[in-house]
Amino acid sequence: MNTALIRKRLVIGNWKMHGARPTNATLLTGLCAGVGVAHNCEMVVCAPFPYLGQVSGCLHGSGIGWGSQDISKHQQGAYTGEVSASMLSDFGCQWALVGHSERRSFHCETDQLVAEKAAAALGAGITPVVCVGETQAEQEAGLTQEVIRRQLQPVLALGAESVAKLVIAYEPVWAIGTGLTATPQQAQDVHAFIRAQLTELNVPQVRILYGGSVKASNASSLFAMSDIDGALVGGASLVAEEFLRIAAS
Incomplete structure (x- = not known):
């Protein structure tokens, strides 16, 4: 079976520590208005x-999913500042x-x-997006596969039933917010590994995403x-038109 045929494209926007209610509303309204251009892609914020x-509230009924940028390993207790999976699940986080x-x-x-x-x-019915990736020093030392293998080992140890329900994101640290991007072939080599x-x-x-200065101008070549x-x-992902163009690539 060609597993690529059953892996629907997934594009996730990570706002990082950005946002304000008025600008959020404009961004989300723009995404909802344009989501039809990305009908072959699953979108998440x-x-x-x-x-x-x-x-x-803004994305309700739009077909665009939403999620958190982190989650606690603890279910409850004296962990000030932590947010548990059950708390997020209470509000419909997926x-x-x-x-x-x-x-x-x-x-x-x-x-x-x-x-x-x-x-x-x-455990709370939330899909984790597990991020892995090497630093520039590790990449230059030829340690990319060794680092990725080490980072994935405890995740894969959760077992096939659990791993089948998650998503993996390969994000070379040297390409995050730097303007640098792995070439499509460089990214493909790591994804194949x-x-x-x-x-x-x-x-x-299991779907594998690429993260690292992805833009509308390079998305098509990566997705190929x-x-x-x-x-x-x-x-x-902070610009509705750009994020939609990536999803539609």
Whole structure:
């Protein structure tokens, strides 16, 4: 079976720490108005916690999903500042980013913690988007596959039944917010490496997204690669027209 035929394209917008109620409303209204141009693509918006209620309300009935940018591994307890999967599920959240490079770097999140967050999300019926990727120094040292294998190991250890329900996003750290982008072939090579590990676990249908300065101008060439199933979009997701053009590529 050609698994590419059953992997619908997925484009997720990560607002990072951006947003204000008036600009959010304009952006979300624009997305809802133009969503028809991306009829062959699943679209999701991941916003900061304070704006999830606004995002949920504005996107209701649009066909565009929404999710959080992080999630706690804990179900409840004395964990000030944490937000649990059950809390997010209470409000209809269906997606959560876990292990974004900025969380790994600025908050010292380990590979094991990322896997535990993914498991917590799955336990609440939320789809985790597990982010992996190497730094520039690691890439230049030829360690890309070694780093990706290490980051994925505790996630894959959750087992095929769990892994089949998540999404993986490959985001080379050196290409995030830098204007640099892996060439389509560079990205495809890493996606193929990830796909091989998924195939070994018998879950080749899991979608793998590329993240790293994705724009409307380079989306088509990236999506033409056989193992790239969509994108995790940063800055370009803050402009409705640009994000829609990426989704429609």
